[in-house]
Amino acid sequence: MNKVLEVENLRVSFHTYAGEVQSVRGVSFVLNKGETLAVVGESGCGKTVTAKAIMRLITTPPGEIKSGSKIICEDKDVLSMNEKELRCFRGAEVSMIFQDPMTSLNPTMIVGKQIAESIVIHRELNKKEAFNAAVKMLQVVGIPNADKRARQYPHEFSGGMRQRAMIAIALACNPKILIADEPTTALDVTIQAQIMELISDLQQKLGTAVILVTHDLGVVADVADRIQVMYAGEIIERGTTNEIFYNPQxxxxxxxxxxxxxxxxxxxxxxxxxxxxxxxxxxxxxxxxxxxxxxxxxxxxxxxxxxxxxxxxxxxxxxxxxxxxxxxxxxxxxxxxxx
Incomplete structure (x- = not known):
């Protein structure tokens, strides 16, 4: 399989008044084209920090990606990118669905405009064309009356619809990698299943590789190809979904x-x-x-x-x-x- 992402010896620390918190300690893995890799573990194990490090979203200070860490996306060294290169990288190469769509969406801007922003940057369309593309993306993620909804604000959307809008933003530029950080948090079980089915369907249509970050093994059972279990900033076990569920070690x-x-x-x-x-x-x-x-x-x-x-x-x-x-x-x- 063709690998689209390679992470090697990733170490991330946060400098606090109490000392250096070593959040991620030597994490290494490979993500292949079109596959779903689940990263599971309890809160605080380093899952989200790993995901944000891949996107270069670790705020410095207090955060620090340690020297010796490597993040290679299709032969591009992510850790050596400047701000201009990162703007092209985020959205076009790798996109992320964040944990809480209510705080991730701008409450003062209509949803369609928020989707259109990344389209203008990465697809070189004018504002009108980008907004029309945003409406189409809302249709793709299953939001009814997309033209009307695109002109509404996030507070007018339900939790499930806000999460769908976040997926539309993440996939608007057809990224090679989608990082989904707890995409079903605070959603009821029925909506959880719909969101996971949506991500899986879109992945198959677009050929996007997915990193699914979650604490819930039940969520990944039907969608993940491989699972890696994190604890205290380290990967302690990895294997195919069947191996982790039926032959855990x-x-x-x-x-x-x-x-x-x-x-x-x-x-x-x-x-x-x-x-x-x-x-x-x-x-x-x-x-x-x-x-x-x-x-x-x-x-x-x-x-x-x-x-x-x-x-x-x-x-x-x-x-x-x-x-x-x-x-x-x-x-x-x-x-x-x-x-």
């Missing part, structure tokens, strides 16, 4: 899967809850970052960071349980067939 992945309700869950039963809290990334732990919360923790887990173990051609994990000398443990019974 890391105890943190087990915990994520156990916490997802499914059709066989009894109404009176309690959902699994992972105890403890993530580590302080001002002073990251020496060993495995998950050690303090892991019920399978061994002394070595707190003394040295685990090496990456290859499970298959497409799956790898960072866990001492995969070491040849580690004791054999039985995986929890994860009922994920109905997720």
């Amino acid at each position: 890391h105890p943190y992945t087990w915990a994520l899967l156990q916490s997802v309700p499914n059709l066989s869950t009894d109404n009176k039963s309690n959902l699994y809850s992972l105890g403890g809290t993530p580590p302080d990334l001002i002073k990251p732990p020496i060993g495995c970052p998950f050690a303090e919360r892991c019920e399978y923790c061994m002394p070595i887990c707190k003394e040295a960071e685990p090496a990456v173990t290859k499970i298959s051609e497409t799956q790898e994990v960072s866990c001492w349980l995969k070491h040849a000398m580690a004791p054999k443990v039985e995986k929890p019974k994860i009922l994920n067939k109905n997720i």
Whole structure:
């Protein structure tokens, strides 16, 4: 497959009054043309920071993308781009759907004009032509009465329609990569399914590669080709969707899967809850970052960071349980067939 994005040893820190917060610590991955890569993990694990780093949206200061980090998009070095090059890169090469459409959309500007702005920049159309193109984009994302809606303000849209408008803005210039950061946050389950179906349909039509950032494994089950699990700023497991759901290897992945309700869950039963809290990334732990919360923790887990173990051609994990000398443990019974 043709790779459209390559991230290597990405490290991002934020300088605060308390010290340097190491939000992303050595993340590396490849995104191939037309595929959907899901990045999952709980809040604060570094998912959104990774996504914003790819877009060069880390505010400096207090943020800093560390030297040695590499972000290559179709042979272009993103981290060496100047402001003019970034304006061409954002929107035309890579676009992003942000978490909260209400705060991402300008409340003082009609929706059609907001979509038309990026079209004027990247497609070299005049304002009238760009507005007409914006109306067509609203039709593409399934908003009825698009001509009327394009002349309305964000507060006149429902949550689902605002998210559709954000998708229209992101896809207006046919980018090669779409980053969707928690695209279903604060939407009810029915609208969530519609938004994910819309992103999937548009991806197939346009051939866009998608990075789907989410904490909800249930959202990615039907749409992702590959999944990488993040914890404390690191990727601790990666594999195809089937491998992560049906053959997970890391105890943190087990915990994520156990916490997802499914059709066989009894109404009176309690959902699994992972105890403890993530580590302080001002002073990251020496060993495995998950050690303090892991019920399978061994002394070595707190003394040295685990090496990456290859499970298959497409799956790898960072866990001492995969070491040849580690004791054999039985995986929890994860009922994920109905997720």
